[in-house]
Amino acid sequence: MTAAVSKDAARAAGGSGTPSRRRWRTSRGGRRRTGGSGRTHRTSTEGSYALFLLPGALAFLVVIVVPFAMNTGISFTDWSGVGTPGFTGLENYDRLLGDDDFRESFRHSLAMVAAMALIPTALGLVLASALFDFVGRHAGSRWVAVLRACFYLPQVLPIAVAGIVWSWILAPESGSLNELLGAVGLDALQQDWLGDPDWALYSVMAVMVWVQIGFPLVIFMSGLQRVDPALHEAAELDGAGWWRRFWHVTLPQLRPEIAVVLLWCTIAALKVFGMVYVLTGGGPGGATNVPSYFAYQNFFENFQAGYGAAISTVLTVLILVLAVVALKLQTRAEDENS
């Protein structure tokens, strides 16, 4: 899940997308102009280049396409994982609609979207422009780089390890957070952070914010470098304070990045699995269950592969729709940038 997210960090931080894309355009235009003479042997060169695609295509067929089709197929059966699957049509999907656990898990997905997309984006915007404006101007770029690295560090941590760190900090007995609350005299606030159904979801959300914040921060900081400083200077001359400049200059300028970050983070939020597995195991009493963990439970604990497959198919459709939108937005953002 972090993986999917840091990929885009790489894309943005690498900054390679924009310039190369632009060059791609021009060279394609160039080709079109000279295309007349080259047309005749174009098909033959195409054929042999396609050979290079063969290993990738075969590998994708075996590892992605076939399993994905199988999963969809299984979702129409009552298969337990052994024996012959019996075709049941849309029965699993029908059952999903009436399953409170399933609806609950999707509600928790919305909480994850808040924790992994909305809150980190909002915080990331404020932090990025604060780092850019204050730290960058008064303390130097070295400090900006150090702080940015600190925020980004959780993104490269294995989710299982982050989970261990946090479950120990949030432990009810002698967990650091409760000890800290005790030490400053706030004993009343001590909780069984992960074991209390009223608190567990918020605790997981808080951890996810910590994990996620570095990604929007890095993207927005590289976006800010693109913003023409003259815009800020003009606003400053007109007497706009930091907040007004943030609202009227920074935000509109970063719109493409904000849209992309929100969508990619939402996709990542829908996929959350490892953190729930390590921190709470979906509990207590399903209070932190999410669709991907719910699917896992049906696959490997309840031996209801058909039902698990239906859950993961619904999740996949949702994610693919969002991914298509995200890609369209990203292409448009890159076009605007160039």
Place this chain on the structure above:
Amino acid sequence: MVLPFFVVLMNAVKSPAEYSSDGPLSMPDGVYLDGLADFWERVDFGQKLWNSVLISGSVAVLAVVLSVLSAYAIGIGRIRGRPYVLAFFVLANMLPQEALVYPVYYLSKEAGLYDTRLSVVIVFTVVQSAFGTYLLASVLGGFPREVIEAARIDGAGKWQVLWRVVVPVSRPTIGVLMVLFFIWTWNEFLLPLVMLVSDDNQTVSVALGVLQGQRDMDATMTNAAALLGVLPAIAFFLIFQRTLTRGIAVGAAK
């Protein structure tokens, strides 16, 4: 943000007695490494590290090779239907692993690959190369045509152009991809959790995650586990940052 790391470090070097008397917030009196050594031996951490290195390293190399081949066809070969092929790779990369995990589990059992490190290497090579193909294809789309045409005129075949011209020039991007693939594979959880059930095959992430899930760890062990899990990640992070900076020059291949 980094406070949790400090707390972990502080407590990983405390003795259990000191931990239970002073709690997690006190500074350690001295450096006590027996807890770490104990934990290392109990979970056979060396083996887990080796598994992680082996799996992530193989995936990094194989996925880059696969990405280079596909991206060569798409970015330089300009095969027909290029946008659709690219879109396919991106969507394959975005696919939730839940939608693949059960068939992959079933198929690998049928093929006798279940609970082998090879099975995980195969799956992640393909999954990671989806992103690699996407990124490299767009970088190679901007590759100077003159250079390729010059090489072709000098008599180089497509295979030679790829390894003698395109790969050396694209080395910065390829380096970035390798580091990313290595880290991503290292951090993967769901598929290795399902596929690598025996103790001898587990990766660091899975071993620590499963230990935590079973909740049979005391505070000292949890700390040791956290520290040993965090250290490699921090080590990569330092490499990762430098490689990424180098990656900014990716488009500069003229």
